[in-house]
Amino acid sequence: MKAQAAIYHGPKQSLTVEEIDVDSPMAHEVLISNAACGVCHSDLHFASGAYPVSAPCILGHESAGVVEAVGSAVTTLRPGDHVVAFNISACGICDLCMAGHPVLCANQHLTQRPQDAAPRYSWKGRDVTGQIMHLGRARQFPVGFANRLLMHERCAVRIAHDIPLERAALIGCAVITGVGAAVNSARVTPGASVAVFGTGGVGIAVIQGARLAGAGRIIAVDIFDAKLEAARRFGATDAVNAARTDAVAEVRRLTAGTGVDFSFEAIGTKKTIEQCFECLALGGTAAIIGGVAAGIRMELDPNFLKGERRLIGVTMGSARYQLDIPRYAELYLRGRLNLDDMISRRIALGGIDDAFRAMQAGELIRAVVMFE
Numbered sequence: 001m002k003a004q005a006a007i008y009h010g011p012k013q014s015l016t017v018e019e020i021d022v023d024s025p026m027a028h029e030v031l032i033s034n035a036a037c038g039v040c041h042s043d044l045h046f047a048s049g050a051y052p053v054s055a056p057c058i059l060g061h062e063s064a065g066v067v068e069a070v071g072s073a074v075t076t077l078r079p080g081d082h083v084v085a086f087n088i089s090a091c092g093i094c095d096l097c098m099a100g101h102p103v104l105c106a107n108q109h110l111t112q113r114p115q116d117a118a119p120r121y122s123w124k125g126r127d128v129t130g131q132i133m134h135l136g137r138a139r140q141f142p143v144g145f146a147n148r149l150l151m152h153e154r155c156a157v158r159i160a161h162d163i164p165l166e167r168a169a170l171i172g173c174a175v176i177t178g179v180g181a182a183v184n185s186a187r188v189t190p191g192a193s194v195a196v197f198g199t200g201g202v203g204i205a206v207i208q209g210a211r212l213a214g215a216g217r218i219i220a221v222d223i224f225d226a227k228l229e230a231a232r233r234f235g236a237t238d239a240v241n242a243a244r245t246d247a248v249a250e251v252r253r254l255t256a257g258t259g260v261d262f263s264f265e266a267i268g269t270k271k272t273i274e275q276c277f278e279c280l281a282l283g284g285t286a287a288i289i290g291g292v293a294a295g296i297r298m299e300l301d302p303n304f305l306k307g308e309r310r311l312i313g314v315t316m317g318s319a320r321y322q323l324d325i326p327r328y329a330e331l332y333l334r335g336r337l338n339l340d341d342m343i344s345r346r347i348a349l350g351g352i353d354d355a356f357r358a359m360q361a362g363e364l365i366r367a368v369v370m371f372e
């Protein structure tokens, strides 16, 4: 079946919009009519070559849409269901899944197509399902920049019909990662002080997660004044422009010298990761969320760590995604999660390159590709 997709051809090359072929669903797969897909910083990392992915391929991984058809063995979804496409698929039965860490599932290959099967997506006869390294293992790229998506049923999570799909799309990466980092990974407590480095889609979601958890002070750190101003609308109580001041010193000044109880890094540079850790109070927790280019190493003072400070890594907000995605949709519907203002720009498939440029210039929280 035919579909439209933005094809990635290699680092620093423009994406092109092409007609592709999407295969029919195998037994456990669902075909989704994609309504919208957010443009994530990780896509930019793939497109710039910072994260290796095979080319040509289709990027994008923050989609929501409507189930169009299901494979013969699908029991959990029906045509017409509204779903968020999650980019990690868990087996549900391995040790990590059983321990409540499905995003670390050891058996994700089970929900991918076997090597000898026809590709899910092809263009001019070539397989355009990208291969990436994830948690040390090769896996197929989830795909979002196409108007039809084909995936294992366990990657598609049903949501209520009344949440608009372009808002729901944001839940699949930015929101589940950011809110989850605050409430699941770091477990922000009521009244706690929080710093958030980076106020793109994920950072804004961390701020909202901290607000939902009842944090007292929420300090947003960025280098763009417009983004810091926007951060206040989502719950930041203070803003620090790290281009003009020493962010660590300023966070300490704002907290009467103690530092913050929880600190989050949603950028992925050596400097901001180190700052995220260095602004912690005694007993505080620093959570590293931002995607980091291969080869980056950080330097930390072990004696500082001994103040009972903790440094944790976050994958997809430590989500139990089948549970969390419908809950975040519900929070949106009850007016407690602001997804409306996270969408800075609605674009067509041909506008992704410009969205990448705008993200680097600090002009957006999220651009969302809208499909017909």
Ligand SMILES: [Zn+2]
Pocket (backbone or CB within 6 Å): 040, 041, 042, 043, 061, 062, 173, 174
């Ligand atoms: Zn993402």
Ligand SMILES: [Zn+2]
Pocket (backbone or CB within 6 Å): 090, 091, 092, 093, 094, 095, 096, 097, 098, 102, 105, 106, 107
């Ligand atoms: Zn598993």
